[in-house]
Amino acid sequence: MxxxxxxxxxxxxxxxxxxxxxxxxxxxxxxxxxxxxxxxxxxxxxxxxxxxxxxxxxxxxxxxxxxxKGIQFCPFAIKVGNLIVYITSLGIKSNINIIGASVGYISSFISEFKKKRALFVQAIEKDNCKITIYISKNESIVVLGKMPDNTWKNIGLYKKFYGTQLFGLDIQCPKKLLVIRMY
Structure with missing residues (x-):
């Protein structure tokens, strides 16, 4: 099976x-x-x-x-306050580097947005950091910024955390994994 x-x-x-x-x-x-x-x-x-x-x-x-054995990366989760942030991709080696993460880095968590359950998918792209908030099958919101901190400031939620924490980048374990994966 x-x-x-x-x-x-x-x-x-x-x-x-x-x-x-x-x-x-x-x-x-x-x-x-x-x-x-x-x-x-x-x-x-x-x-x-x-x-x-x-x-x-x-x-x-x-x-x-x-x-x-033979797996280069295994997704993992970290706790940020009461949120569980899932790191599902560390990205690919590139010249673009945001706090040790590269283009293609993806993390996500489930929480509330406007009193509805929502999926927050965070990604590092070539020119920006992107947060897509999936509220339902047919409704999503995309928020862009240059760095995780100002991207989260554009949303205005979870103000007690830095955007880097919500992205899963401001924790010792992911930084070590990012460095290992990039070289």
């Missing part, structure tokens, strides 16, 4: 599908739900319970090391 990323109508949210031979699960919001969905399809007379990531062996260092 393996898990593949799937896509439904809303392409900004990840989806997961589990497969065993020619049988597929529904597209689910988490890998564990995808596994449960397939299990229920295969064994319709049972009431399965999922033990969490440990059932998959994620508590075994050898399995973790083997699963990361």
């Amino acid at each position: 393996h898990i593949t990323e799937g896509h439904e109508l809303n392409k900004i949210e990840p989806g997961y599908r589990s497969q065993s031979d020619s049988k597929y699960s529904k597209i689910e919001s988490t890998p564990s739900l995808a596994i449960m969905s397939l299990y229920q399809k295969l064994f319709s007379n049972s009431n399965p319970k999922f033990s969490g990531p440990y059932i998959l062996g994620w508590d075994e260092n050898k399995l973790l090391e083997a699963s990361l």
Whole structure:
């Protein structure tokens, strides 16, 4: 059995599908739900319970090391206040460098915008820093600035943090990873 990323109508949210031979699960919001969905399809007379990531062996260092072998970058998350910022791309080596990050750097988090749940996707582009706020499938807002700090000032939210913190750049761990990845 393996898990593949799937896509439904809303392409900004990840989806997961589990497969065993020619049988597929529904597209689910988490890998564990995808596994449960397939299990229920295969064994319709049972009431399965999922033990969490440990059932998959994620508590075994050898399995973790083997699963990361040959992978140059593994997305990770950091905590900024109550926000969980996901760093999903460190970018490509270029002459443009914003606090150690290059063009293609992408981070994101989910929070509230105008009293609605929204996805904030932050990117470093060739000429600017961009924040796209996805409010719904059909509604998004794009905010541009030269640097993370002034881009966030243009939005006017999360004033107790620097824009570099919200981008995930003002924390020791990402800086080290960025330096390693760029050389």
